[in-house]
Amino acid sequence: MPQPEKPLDPGSSPQEWFGYELRLRRKAEGLSARALGRLVQVSDDMILSVEKGQYPSCQREVAQRLDEVLRTGGVFDRSWPMVFGRRDADKKPADADKRSGGRRKATVQVREGRILGRDEVSPRPGSQESVDRRVFLHVSGLAAIAPVDLAQAFAPSGLTLPESIGARDVDQVQEVAAAVSGWDNKYGGGGMVGDVAGRAMQWAAGLLQTRCPEHLRSDLFAAVSRLGIVVGASAFDFYNHDYATKTFTFAADCAEEAGDWHLRAKSYSFLARQAVWIGRPDDGLTYAEKGLVRSDRLTATERAMLHTARARAFGKLGNVRDCMAAVGEADEAFAQARPADDPPWMAYYDEAQHNGDTAHALFDLAILAGQDPGRAARRFATAVKGHSDAFKRSRAISRTKLAALIMAKGDPRQAAVIGHDALDEAGRLTSRRAADDLRQLGAFAGKHPAVGEAQALRERIAATVSV
Structure with a gap:
């Protein structure tokens, strides 16, 4: 009734x-x-x-x-x-003071958005006003990165911004994005990876202030958008959430200036995933829906990615009906995927990634709404089996969530075996997301005080993962 x-x-x-x-x-x-x-x-x-x-x-x-x-x-x-x-x-005065630090601010000259036809860049959920992009654009004393050897990022650099953008500058941004993405997926977003990523973003944003021939303008904005997505992902993984949100939003703006629907979709996918992670599933749903605008211009893989983000938002809301429907839409889109149609940087979204991402949504339904845990468990197992060493973080997180699910809903001894394997891998990552998942596993293990294997895992997690 x-x-x-x-x-x-x-x-x-x-x-x-x-x-x-x-x-x-x-x-x-x-x-x-x-x-x-x-x-x-x-x-x-x-x-x-x-x-x-x-x-x-x-x-x-x-x-x-x-x-x-x-x-x-x-x-x-x-x-x-x-x-x-x-x-x-x-909140604005304190935030503004914090951002400015008393330094000179610069702006990006952004013309009419090529996708949405805006006269000016409008604020997006999770952002302040468009002027907030200035956080990236303080170019005085800017340290640039030589993508041939990213280790040089930690040494004083003699490189400066060019007087005019050339094709090689665009290529450099793309090379840096690929390198940072590889490091982030393998090691997590903290430590050296986060340091390199932050410097790379500052350097690339400075390029947008540099004189650029019209025929390279879209390519430059697209390259900076791609790097912004990668850098935002690294910051998200290390819980630098304010910076991640601003960087993802900046990436979405750059994608629109480039007229690139694919990068726009990816930016909103990450904004959605981050919002869900930090407890704002309604905002996550909004971001995912924005990413799906003109979905006819996206590949099947990209549609699957965004429907998965919707599923994860509905899962956090405990909305069984809509979560299951979104998982179904994601599965249907993924079944139509043709990797040859996808941008090169979407190659990560394979069967393992799709199963792992949808399993997260089903995990929440099992824990929060008492739904069948078997659906999530099977998908997590497929993800663990399918992820290569290049995606150690994703593999470790899926393994940890599988152990947590079984610990909460199944045999705690079986869960403990899987949990030790997860800890072997995740314990070496600089990923706060992976660490939080291990803490959740430890909390579930604590509910089995009479099971020695569960308590041994809990003690090992406590000794390995700092509070």
Whole structure:
């Protein structure tokens, strides 16, 4: 039986007024919360939370899309600063001081976006205003990286930004992106990898300030976008989340300037995965839906990647129906994948990656919603078997999650055997994500105090992974 709707008092608070207006206008259009969520690219849970006045910080972009879909003439956008903006405004001065550090700021001259046809770059969920990209662009004393030998990044460099961009400069950005990606997948995002990645991003962003022939402009923006995705992934893995979000958003902007739908999709895929990881599944769903805009221009593999991100968001929300539907859509897209159609950097998304990513969504359903753990276990096992040494982090994480699933829902002794193998591999990585998964495994092992094998694994995890 449906739950009665919460009565709303539009005079009690700005949030309740906003929710009251949203519910009134949604019903006037004959839309369910689910249907409106699909049109606005958020979940139905978020729509209902906003309507109840219980959603703490609706993003302005969502308010603008509500105006467009519900044909309000701008009511929600105009009211957004009063309802939700004050909290963000209170944060801006401290954040701005932290970003600037008293140094001269530079800007990227960005013309009309080639994909969305913008007159200016609009803020995206998780970002501040477009000026925040300046965090990358302080080029005074910039240390550039020679991709021929990335170890030189740790020594004083005599290289400077070129006076004009040439084809070799674009090639260098691509080479650095490939190298950092390889290191990140093999060793994790911390330590030397994170240091190199940060310097690489600063150098590449500085190239966007350099005079560039028109025929190389799109290639340059695409190369910097690709590097931004790689650097953001490294920062995400090491829990430098603010920097990761800004870098992914910067990468999405560069992809749009390059007119590259594939890089745009990848940027939003990572933004979605990160948002889910840090406990913002509604934002993750929004990012994934944004990535799927004009999905006809994406490859089947890319569509599978984004549907998997949707599944992981729904899994964290405990939404069994939509999570299973999204997994099905991801599987269907992946079944149509033709690697020859994919950009070279999508080669990582193979059968092992697809199974591991979808298994994460099914893992949450098993743990949070009591669903069959066998579905996730089989996919994790396929991922572990399929990942090569080039993807040690992914293999270690899938193995750890498989052990955690069995420890929570199956035989703790079997889980302990798998867990020791996972610890052998993950313990050598500089990945905070891998470390957190090991801590979760240890917590599940702690629920079996009478099983010696489980307690031995728990003690080994505690001794290996710092709190």
